[in-house]
Amino acid sequence: MxxxxxxxxxxxxxxxxxxxxxxxxxxxxxxxxxxxxxxxxxxxxxxxxxxxxxxxxxxxxxxxxxxxxxxxxxxxxxxxxxxxxxxxxxxxxxxxxxxxxxxxxxxxxxxxxxxxxxxxxxxxxxxxxxxxxxxxxxxxxxxxxxxxxxxxxxxxxxxxxxxxxxxxxxxxxxxxxxxxxxxxxxxxxxxxxxxxxxxxxxxxxxxxxxxxxxxxxxxxxxxxxxxxxxxxxxxxxxxxxxxxxxxxxxxxxxxxxxxxxxxxxxxxxxxxxxxxxxxxxxxxxxxxxxxxxxxxxxxxxxxxxxxxxxxxxxxxxxxxxxxxxxxxxxxxxxxxxxxxxxxSDVWFLYGEQRVHPMVFRGVLGQEPAIVEYQVRQTRTGADIDLITQAPLDLPLIQRQLIQELASQGVIAPSINVAIVNELPRHIETGKLTRFLALK
Known part of the structure; x- marks a missing residue:
């Protein structure tokens, strides 16, 4: 120092x-x-x-x-x-x-x-x-x-x-x-x-x-x-x-x-x-x-x-x-x-309960099979699109995320996970917004 x-x-x-x-x-x-x-x-x-x-x-x-x-x-x-x-x-x-x-x-x-x-x-x-x-x-x-x-x-x-x-x-x-x-x-x-x-x-x-x-x-x-x-x-x-x-x-x-x-x-x-x-x-x-x-x-x-x-x-x-x-x-x-x-990290608000994107990142960012992801908040959880490079246990990912949201106080959370070929990016910058909160 x-x-x-x-x-x-x-x-x-x-x-x-x-x-x-x-x-x-x-x-x-x-x-x-x-x-x-x-x-x-x-x-x-x-x-x-x-x-x-x-x-x-x-x-x-x-x-x-x-x-x-x-x-x-x-x-x-x-x-x-x-x-x-x-x-x-x-x-x-x-x-x-x-x-x-x-x-x-x-x-x-x-x-x-x-x-x-x-x-x-x-x-x-x-x-x-x-x-x-x-x-x-x-x-x-x-x-x-x-x-x-x-x-x-x-x-x-x-x-x-x-x-x-x-x-x-x-x-x-x-x-x-x-x-x-x-x-x-x-x-x-x-x-x-x-x-x-x-x-x-x-x-x-x-x-x-x-x-x-x-x-x-x-x-x-x-x-x-x-x-x-x-x-x-x-x-x-x-x-x-x-x-x-x-x-x-x-x-x-x-x-x-x-x-x-x-x-x-x-x-x-x-x-x-x-x-x-x-x-x-x-x-x-x-x-x-x-x-x-x-x-x-x-x-x-x-x-x-x-x-x-x-x-x-x-x-x-x-x-x-x-x-x-x-x-x-x-x-x-x-x-x-x-x-x-x-x-671009944002808070997700479920009623009065606020959830930090770290909760999603802690599961998705640590999985080697996941190359890219986007999390779109829903009223009771999130819809998540993944680009993968290897086989992935989607039900396991879903259960882990539901468990994490429940631990944050979200009542009866629902998670939908899908594998896609591409994710939407900003039309001008080409950058990916990873977390999209409900408007």
């Missing part, structure tokens, strides 16, 4: 020097140890490679990763079949060790695209991503040491099968007490836990934070947080205004992915997400397919400079965002994202 803190004050030249160093190291490892990249990088000399040479390398998609997983990983002991078997054992509770082969973390995701991917974190990935996630908070603590009890409530996935449970319930402050709370709990239970714990900081999904603001306005939630951070979903202006009115503080936004770790964090000036350019190379692509330094980006090509057990070089992220031509006051040499789109 001390080194990561110093990097916030780097010049643009220092950032690009680190990108060049990390890129050459990543290329060398991938070329030597990954059969997939050995073929793709044939003729590339890592020792003389520059940032300007990156566009000559063919991009990698999530489909590429899933098709060539065994050839991409740099550890020959690891296979996709073994990884899927490990996740299946965790789901079935026949395995309680969250670490694959005792040293790697696995997480399956659908992301904003809706296509399933399975990604692997090594120790370097976790440590680096954790430092990026919390370094702005750590620097603020150095400048203004917190007083009183130090307690952080983290509202995240209830299971380690989802990366939010792995990365967010941590802190660089060893004296800070952390309470993970499952996002699948009812809002009443979450309020009770927060009232009992009395956190001075909250880390949460954006939509749940909006619910908590409503509970605080109604007098049910009685806490006095001094810092709030959100992730995984779009942050609305209404949520910012509500926390300002309730507690006199703004919300720190965060943007990340299981593939890349923490891509952007918001500092104490609340002027946009600072891109983590010291650990990733971000190529913003506009509607015409051109690389831009600032402006509206249709998608990104990202090269991760750490966690090289599963290297990702020019990996496509489908998030749409606006990059400001001006840097952040918290880290002036780093580019800044002033507007972020592409994350």
């Amino acid at each position: 001390p080194e990561m803190l110093m990097r916030l004050d780097w010049s643009r030249e220092q950032i690009e020097a680190e990108q060049r160093r990390g890129l050459r190291e990543t290329l060398a490892i991938a070329q030597e140890k990954s059969p997939f990249y050995a073929a793709r990088l044939r003729g590339v000399d890592p020792n003389s490679f520059t940032l300007a040479d990156l566009p000559h390398i063919q991009p990698v998609t999530k489909s590429d990763v899933m098709e060539h997983w065994d050839g991409i990983v740099t550890d020959p002991r690891l296979t996709l079949d073994q990884a899927n078997a490990h996740l299946a054992a965790l789901r079935d509770e026949t395995e309680d060790n969250a670490y694959f082969r005792d040293e790697f973390y696995l997480c399956a995701t659908g992301g904003s695209s809706g296509r399933r991917g399975l990604f692997l974190w090594d120790a370097d990935f976790f440590a680096t991503a954790a430092c990026v996630a919390y370094r702005l908070e750590a620097r603020e603590d150095e400048l203004n040491p917190p007083t009183g009890p130090r307690r952080t409530a983290v509202i995240c996935a209830g299971s380690y099968l989802h990366a939010s449970r792995m990365i967010f319930p941590i802190s660089p402050d060893l004296e800070r007490e952390i309470l993970p709370i499952s996002a699948s709990e009812s809002i009443q239970v979450i309020v009770e836990m927060l009232n009992s714990f009395q956190p001075d900081r909250i880390v949460s999904y954006s939509s749940i934070m909006e619910e908590l603001c409503a509970e605080a306005s109604a007098g049910h939630l009685q806490i006095s947080p001094r810092r709030i951070s959100v992730n995984s979903e779009p942050l609305t202006d209404d949520a910012r205004a509500a926390t300002e009115a309730l507690w006199g503080i703004n919300i720190h936004n965060a943007w990340g992915s299981v593939e890349m770790g923490m891509c952007g964090m918001e500092g104490d000036q609340f002027d946009g997400l600072i891109l983590s350019e010291d650990v990733c190379i971000f190529e913003a692509i506009d509607d015409d397919g051109a690389i831009i330094q600032a402006g509206q980006a249709d998608h990104l090509l990202v090269t991760r400079l750490y966690g090289n057990t599963l290297p990702l070089i020019r990996y496509e992220l489908t998030d749409s965002l606006l990059i400001s031509p001006h840097g952040s006051s918290n880290a002036p040499a780093y580019r800044r994202v002033s507007e972020l789109a592409g994350r």
Whole structure:
């Protein structure tokens, strides 16, 4: 963490020097140890490679990763079949060790695209991503040491099968007490836990934070947080205004992915997400397919400079965002994202009962046979369309989802699951909306 803190004050030249160093190291490892990249990088000399040479390398998609997983990983002991078997054992509770082969973390995701991917974190990935996630908070603590009890409530996935449970319930402050709370709990239970714990900081999904603001306005939630951070979903202006009115503080936004770790964090000036350019190379692509330094980006090509057990070089992220031509006051040499789109999770409302999409994702996103999915809410449950790549026990999926909805308080839930050849996408962007709530 001390080194990561110093990097916030780097010049643009220092950032690009680190990108060049990390890129050459990543290329060398991938070329030597990954059969997939050995073929793709044939003729590339890592020792003389520059940032300007990156566009000559063919991009990698999530489909590429899933098709060539065994050839991409740099550890020959690891296979996709073994990884899927490990996740299946965790789901079935026949395995309680969250670490694959005792040293790697696995997480399956659908992301904003809706296509399933399975990604692997090594120790370097976790440590680096954790430092990026919390370094702005750590620097603020150095400048203004917190007083009183130090307690952080983290509202995240209830299971380690989802990366939010792995990365967010941590802190660089060893004296800070952390309470993970499952996002699948009812809002009443979450309020009770927060009232009992009395956190001075909250880390949460954006939509749940909006619910908590409503509970605080109604007098049910009685806490006095001094810092709030959100992730995984779009942050609305209404949520910012509500926390300002309730507690006199703004919300720190965060943007990340299981593939890349923490891509952007918001500092104490609340002027946009600072891109983590010291650990990733971000190529913003506009509607015409051109690389831009600032402006509206249709998608990104990202090269991760750490966690090289599963290297990702020019990996496509489908998030749409606006990059400001001006840097952040918290880290002036780093580019800044002033507007972020592409994350579309919504609440499903059944009468008075709210259900987070995590409930559906926890079943559908972990099944290897499911390639893509779309969940359309009905009055008593959901209609779900699946694109599959292998035989699938549809009645089992249906029973699991019914059980999950019932556990959330939905009365007599009904689930209809069908296998289809294609899913409807946005006519202009081509993106898939994974969760469609009733209007």
